[in-house]
Amino acid sequence: MSGTGGAVRxxxxxxxxxxxxxxxxxxxQRAILETAERLLEERPxxxxxxxxxxRGAGISRPTFYFYFGGKEDVLLTLLDRMAAEVGERLAxxxxxxxxxxxxxxxxxxxxxxxxxxxxxxxxxxxAEARATNPRLRAEWADLLEGWVGSTAAVxxxxxxxxxxxxxxxxxxxxxxxxLLNERVLAAVVSGESPAPAEHGVLDLLxxxxxxxxxxxxxxxxxx
Amino acid sequence: MSGTGGAVRxxxxxxxxxxxxxxxxxxxQRAILETAERLLEERPxxxxxxxxxxRGAGISRPTFYFYFGGKEDVLLTLLDRMAAEVGERLAxxxxxxxxxxxxxxxxxxxxxxxxxxxxxxxxxxxAEARATNPRLRAEWADLLEGWVGSTAAVxxxxxxxxxxxxxxxxxxxxxxxxLLNERVLAAVVSGESPAPAEHGVLDLLxxxxxxxxxxxxxxxxxx
DNA sequence: GGAGGGTATCAACACCCTGTCGAGCGATTC
DNA sequence: GAATCGCTCGACAGGGTGTTGATACCCTCC
Numbered sequence: 001m002s003g004t005g006g007a008v009r010x011x012x013x014x015x016x017x018x019x020x021x022x023x024x025x026x027x028x029q030r031a032i033l034e035t036a037e038r039l040l041e042e043r044p045x046x047x048x049x050x051x052x053x054x055r056g057a058g059i060s061r062p063t064f065y066f067y068f069g070g071k072e073d074v075l076l077t078l079l080d081r082m083a084a085e086v087g088e089r090l091a092x093x094x095x096x097x098x099x100x101x102x103x104x105x106x107x108x109x110x111x112x113x114x115x116x117x118x119x120x121x122x123x124x125x126x127a128e129a130r131a132t133n134p135r136l137r138a139e140w141a142d143l144l145e146g147w148v149g150s151t152a153a154v155x156x157x158x159x160x161x162x163x164x165x166x167x168x169x170x171x172x173x174x175x176x177x178x179l180l181n182e183r184v185l186a187a188v189v190s191g192e193s194p195a196p197a198e199h200g201v202l203d204l205l206x207x208x209x210x211x212x213x214x215x216x217x218x219x220x221x222x223x
Numbered sequence: 224m225s226g227t228g229g230a231v232r233x234x235x236x237x238x239x240x241x242x243x244x245x246x247x248x249x250x251x252q253r254a255i256l257e258t259a260e261r262l263l264e265e266r267p268x269x270x271x272x273x274x275x276x277x278r279g280a281g282i283s284r285p286t287f288y289f290y291f292g293g294k295e296d297v298l299l300t301l302l303d304r305m306a307a308e309v310g311e312r313l314a315x316x317x318x319x320x321x322x323x324x325x326x327x328x329x330x331x332x333x334x335x336x337x338x339x340x341x342x343x344x345x346x347x348x349x350a351e352a353r354a355t356n357p358r359l360r361a362e363w364a365d366l367l368e369g370w371v372g373s374t375a376a377v378x379x380x381x382x383x384x385x386x387x388x389x390x391x392x393x394x395x396x397x398x399x400x401x402l403l404n405e406r407v408l409a410a411v412v413s414g415e416s417p418a419p420a421e422h423g424v425l426d427l428l429x430x431x432x433x434x435x436x437x438x439x440x441x442x443x444x445x446x
Numbered sequence: 447g448g449a450g451g452g453t454a455t456c457a458a459c460a461c462c463c464t465g466t467c468g469a470g471c472g473a474t475t476c
Numbered sequence: 477g478a479a480t481c482g483c484t485c486g487a488c489a490g491g492g493t494g495t496t497g498a499t500a501c502c503c504t505c506c
Contacts, residue, residue, distance in 0.1 A: 028454090046355045049492060060456050065494070131351030132269045141416040148417055168430040172419050176407055176431050183406035184399055193364040194371055196395050207391040208399055208435050216439035251483095272463060283485050288465070 029067050031057035036074045040121035045071065045128050072133050078122045079136065083143050086115050096154065101163060105213070106206045109181070113202050116185045123189045126182075144182075148174045155213055165217035177209055252290050254280035259297045263344035268294070268351050295356050301345045302359065306366050309338050319377065324386060328436070329429045332404070336425050339408045346412045349405075367405070371397045378436055388440035400432055 035056030039048050050071060054064040068074050089111045097104035116123045130137045151174035158164040167173070184205060187195040196204050258279030262271050273294060277287040291297050312334045320327035339346045353360045374397035381387040390396070407428060410418040419427050 044355065050494090051492080059454095061493090062457085062495080063455050066454065070494080127350060128354030131354065132267060137415075145417050167434070168427060169423075172423065172427050173430070175417055175419055176403065176427055179406040179410060180399060180403045180431075183402040187402060192360075194368045194398055196398055200392075200395065204391060204395050204399055207396070208403075208431075211390070211434045211438045212431050214439070215434045216437070273465090274463080284464090285466080285486085286484050289483065293465080 028057060028059060028063075031059075032064065032067060032074060033077060036078065037119075037121050040125055045075075045125050072129075072135055075122075075125060075129050075133070075136055076139060078119075079126070079139060082115060082119050082122050085119075086111060089115065097158065097163070101158070101214070102206070102210055105209055106202070109205045109209060110202055112181055112185065113205070116189060117198070120189045123185060127186050127190075144175075144178055148178050151178060158213070164214050167215045168212070173212055177212060180208060181205060251280060251282065251286075254282075255287065255290060255297060256300060259301065260342075260344050263348055268298075268348050295352075295358055298345075298348060298352050298356070298359055299362060301342075302349070302362060305338060305342045305345050308342075309334060312338065320381065320386070324381065324437070325429070325433055328432055329425070332428045332432060333425055335404055335408065336428070339412060340421070343412045346408060350409050350413075367398075367401055371401050374401060381436070387437050390438045391435070396435055400435060403431060404428060 032053055035053050036048075039052060039056065048071075050064055051061050053071070053074065054061045057064070068077075090108065093107055093111070094104065126136075126140065130140055148171065152171040155164065155170045155174060159166055159170070184196060184201065186192075188198050188201050255276055258276050259271075262275060262279065271294070273287055274284050276294070276297065277284045280287070291300075313331065316330055316334070317327065349359075349363065353363055371394065375394040378387065378393045378397060382389055382393070407419060407424065409415075411421050411424050
């Protein structure tokens, strides 16, 4: 949860007190965000200039810089929103796998699938921007870290209670599985040419996760 | 194998006939390629201008364009080389898993680990450039397609001969595993903050692959 | 009810990077 | 010795980024 927080520069108070709308406000930010998400549906980040964002929000380029430090900040805000949604939905789930462990894991994976597929534009831009942008990379690293930690913790408890046979180092396995999610969902959302079928992606991820988390107990693995 | 081929524009004959070296030739190309790989060790692709590449190779920017169509072409050439190395080393392996299937898969995965870790600069740039560059994306898609096809074919034969229990759709599982490789190796090679330990990455990948390819026969999976 | 201060806006600028055009230069060929 | 071809670069046009300085707006406080 948490994250480095917002990314906005200016703006103190929303000003508008009554119900009569003013032509400006902090919905400029919203306008920029919406423009960004809309344009990202159409073309990759690299093909979107700050001028496009500004014009889309009805302002000039320098004014854009009043609200955001650059494309970077816009993306960070978009990412934070998506991450928050994942966090909320995960928090609403039972905290541990019960009798039906496969169903529980499936629910968890469903959250990722739902949210990422529900914000295709943001998901798609992630891989592209993370490569270039240190702040975004750090933010994503934090999120991943959190998910990996939770995954590893649950797996260790599953092993301790005898529900899962020991195997790979729990943390490394958890990391690999989360990276798998990231890459597979990116492929789906970007419409890559070898990509899993969208309607089957939850089955696919669940299949891999369960095979790794609850392996055949006699599998030979050297440390 | 194959791929879309080279990416070079000009150059007909190397000209240099005897043993006396001329100041120019087609080793200009090599100089550019070497400069690219060297600079990519230090900083991301976005921070390398064509002028950097040209100067590094001792030529001017317009001259660079005589040899390559842009950064894109340089990257494509670098990628083709790496892919060729993977192809050769895979071809030198036994074509099917024998009695010791885990060892065979481990050898296959070792090729990817070795080659990707041996060309860190190229591996690192892949994720970054694939997002922006259609040609590179297509080329990588082809390569992935090939590996996924081979993986799926072997898995199906393993299932037919009874060595592997049926489970996930073979092709989708193969795709997921190859995407896993890509993402995990990228994390290692880029020194990301949650990244698997480099010395253990082969064990990790092998563990996941084997768990997925040879699952416990009673695992419950709905279609 | 006019002075003052934060809020918000943009034209214009300096800079960097890309890709292209056209002129030039050295060697080879006839 | 002139036509040709491979190779090279200075200089340009175009587009992107980020900043600066002038300005207009609104609120508030005296």
